[in-house]
Amino acid sequence: MAQILVGTDKADKNAETRRRGRQMRATNGAFAQSYAEARARFLAAAEAAGARLTSEAHPLRGPDGGALAIDTAFIGPADAPKLLAMTSGTHGIEGYTGSAIQSKLLEEGLGERLPADTALLFIHAVNPWGFAHGRRVNEDNIDLNRNFAAPPFPENAGYALLHNALVPREWTEETRAKSRAAQSEFIRTHGLGAFVAALSTGQYTHPDGLFYGGRDPSWSNRVMRGIFEREFLTRQTLAFIDIHTGLGERGAGELLCTEAPGHPVFELGVKWMGPDVRSTSAGTSVSADVRGTMKGALIDLLASDGKQRQTMAISIEYGTVPQDRVGAALQADNWLYRHGDPESPQGREIAREMRAVFLVEEADWAETIHEQAARHVDNALKGLASS
Ligand SMILES: [Zn+2]
Incomplete structure (x- = not known):
C-alpha cells in the first residue's frame, strides 16, 4: 500500500x-485513482500512526464490487478532554482531496505532535458510495450536506422554477443550450444571488433534482450522528474541520462557518483560525446560506446537553475551476444517473469531467491545498492548547 x-x-x-x-x-x-486506493492509503497511514480504527460498513458496493465504509482513525487518550476532528468525502467525489489531506497529515506524524490532553479523530469518506462512484451525491441522490435538516424543511420556490431546465430528459448540445438560456433568463429576472440561492441552498421537493436534501436521514447521516454522540459529546473543547472542493478561486481555501458573526462558534473560529473565516449565514462566503449541514447538526448536538463547551467548527472549501463548469458537470452527472449509461463512452466522459471539476490534478494545486491544510490544523491545535 x-x-x-x-x-x-x-x-x-x-x-x-x-x-x-x-x-x-x-x-x-x-491523488488516488479510486475510492479503494484512497481508502487503502488512509488505513495504512492510520495503522502506521498507531491509530485505533473503526469501520462502519455501507450496505452497497462500489462500481468495482468493492466494500464501502465510513472509517475512523482515533489517536490519543479515549477520555481526552480536547478533540481535533476532520472529515472527508461528505460530498463523495470531493473526498479525493480530503482523503489525501488526512493521509498526508498522518504520514507526516501529526499523531505524534498531539499534547497529552488532546485526541485526534479522522473520519474518512462520510459519503463512501458517492466517493466510489465519482459523484457528489449519495446512493439516494441526496446532498449529504443538506440532509441534516429537520422538518419543517426549508422552502425553495426558486428551485422549483428552475428544476425542469436543470434536469433535461436528453443531454445534448441543444438541451444544454436551452438549459443555459433558462438559467440566464432566471438570473436576468431574479438576480444572481437569487439564482445561486435557488440552485444551491438545498431543496426538499424534487428527489430526482440537484442539491436534493432528502426528507429522511440517510445512511451516512445516521452513522455520523452516532459518531458525534460517541466521540464528541464527551469532550470539553473541540475543533472540527470538514473538507470540501469545487467552490471559489482555483487553489484558494476558504474557511466557512455556518454561524453568523457574534455566535460563539463563529467567534472562536476567527480567534483560532484567523480573520479569513467567512459566515455562510451572513452572506460573506463563496457558499450560499446552506441549510441542513452536517456541521450545523454537530453544533446543535453539542449545544443540546447544557454542558459548557468550546466548539470551533468550519468547512474548508478549496476552489477548483469556474462555477459554470462545475454546475454543468453536476447537471450532466444528474442526467447520467437518471437517463444515461455510466458505462457508455458519454458516461465515462461525464465521469472524467466530474473528477476534473472537483479535483485539480496538478502539482501546484496539490501543494497549496496540503500547505493550507497543515497550517489550518496547526492553528486548530494551537487554539485547542490555548483553551
Ligand atoms: Zn462539498
Whole structure:
C-alpha cells in the first residue's frame, strides 16, 4: 500500500529533490485513482500512526464490487478532554482531496505532535458510495450536506422554477443550450444571488433534482450522528474541520462557518483560525446560506446537553475551476444517473469531467491545498492548547 503513489524523477539523485519527490509523489499531485486506493492509503497511514480504527460498513458496493465504509482513525487518550476532528468525502467525489489531506497529515506524524490532553479523530469518506462512484451525491441522490435538516424543511420556490431546465430528459448540445438560456433568463429576472440561492441552498421537493436534501436521514447521516454522540459529546473543547472542493478561486481555501458573526462558534473560529473565516449565514462566503449541514447538526448536538463547551467548527472549501463548469458537470452527472449509461463512452466522459471539476490534478494545486491544510490544523491545535 506504500506503493500506491509513484515517486517523481528517478534520474535525479539529488537528495533534496528526492525528499521533495516523496512529499509531492508525482507532478499531478498524486491523488488516488479510486475510492479503494484512497481508502487503502488512509488505513495504512492510520495503522502506521498507531491509530485505533473503526469501520462502519455501507450496505452497497462500489462500481468495482468493492466494500464501502465510513472509517475512523482515533489517536490519543479515549477520555481526552480536547478533540481535533476532520472529515472527508461528505460530498463523495470531493473526498479525493480530503482523503489525501488526512493521509498526508498522518504520514507526516501529526499523531505524534498531539499534547497529552488532546485526541485526534479522522473520519474518512462520510459519503463512501458517492466517493466510489465519482459523484457528489449519495446512493439516494441526496446532498449529504443538506440532509441534516429537520422538518419543517426549508422552502425553495426558486428551485422549483428552475428544476425542469436543470434536469433535461436528453443531454445534448441543444438541451444544454436551452438549459443555459433558462438559467440566464432566471438570473436576468431574479438576480444572481437569487439564482445561486435557488440552485444551491438545498431543496426538499424534487428527489430526482440537484442539491436534493432528502426528507429522511440517510445512511451516512445516521452513522455520523452516532459518531458525534460517541466521540464528541464527551469532550470539553473541540475543533472540527470538514473538507470540501469545487467552490471559489482555483487553489484558494476558504474557511466557512455556518454561524453568523457574534455566535460563539463563529467567534472562536476567527480567534483560532484567523480573520479569513467567512459566515455562510451572513452572506460573506463563496457558499450560499446552506441549510441542513452536517456541521450545523454537530453544533446543535453539542449545544443540546447544557454542558459548557468550546466548539470551533468550519468547512474548508478549496476552489477548483469556474462555477459554470462545475454546475454543468453536476447537471450532466444528474442526467447520467437518471437517463444515461455510466458505462457508455458519454458516461465515462461525464465521469472524467466530474473528477476534473472537483479535483485539480496538478502539482501546484496539490501543494497549496496540503500547505493550507497543515497550517489550518496547526492553528486548530494551537487554539485547542490555548483553551
Ligand atoms: Zn462539498
